[in-house]
Amino acid sequence: MAISFVGAGIIWRFMYIARPPQKPQTGVLNAVWVGLGKLAPGTAGQAVGLVVLAVLTAGMAGLCLFGVRRRQNAIAIGAALSALPVLWLAYRLVGPGLGGVEEGPLGLPIGKPILFAQEGPFNNVWLMVVLIWIQTGFAMVILSAAIKAVPGDIIEAARVDGANDRQVFFRVTLPTIVPTIIVIVTTLIVLVMKVFDIVRVMTNGNFGTQVIANEMWQRTFTEFNLGLGSALAAVLFLGVVPAMALNVRRLQRGRV
Incomplete structure (x- = not known):
């Protein structure tokens, strides 16, 4: 954080x-x-x-x-x-x-500068760009490690069968790293659902950029409305549960 x-x-x-x-x-x-x-x-x-x-x-x-x-x-x-x-x-x-x-x-x-954080509706797009910028390195490192972990034997077998580079990637490498892609996607879904820091630092939820996590923070720790803050926390938790359940289910299948 x-x-x-x-x-x-x-x-x-x-x-x-x-x-x-x-x-x-x-x-x-x-x-x-x-x-x-x-x-x-x-x-x-x-x-x-x-x-x-x-x-x-x-x-x-x-x-x-x-x-x-x-x-x-x-x-x-x-x-x-x-x-x-x-x-x-x-x-x-x-x-x-x-x-x-x-x-x-x-x-x-x-x-005449552009007020990127204040001028809607594209101010939300610029906040998304910040999140993408921050998380691209994480995703690239994980995907690079997954691609390097693909066994060389199956790639060599595909080339012996006459596959070109595109066919090797889409028919051999990509299906092999699908579990890693699912992990990255579910992790980013959870991150997007509970995103707080970017909105807090750049706009504090103003100009039509409010999110659930920042709303929960403001209601709980600024207005001390514990009931509404708890309700927002519960909504946020319920929104994250499906992605977490999918990730846990995938890990259980991998152990079998």
């Missing part, structure tokens, strides 16, 4: 924080957003941006053609979808404008 508190605070300060418009932005996303707004109106900045976007579009187009010629639809579709945001950025750069800048009282441009 302490590590998660620190992680949420660091991510908030590093990525999402919005300072007053007159001051330099220290959060990465707002610094980029305001920087784009200051560069876009100028001829030089607009030209450089269009050149960069043109290069990216050409790269996506080349990758799409490569996928079509090799009959690899996944590559072609992925490249085509990746080109859409680039084209949108080019449209905004040429037309309505790109970046967070507005005209100040003296006619000078000032930054």
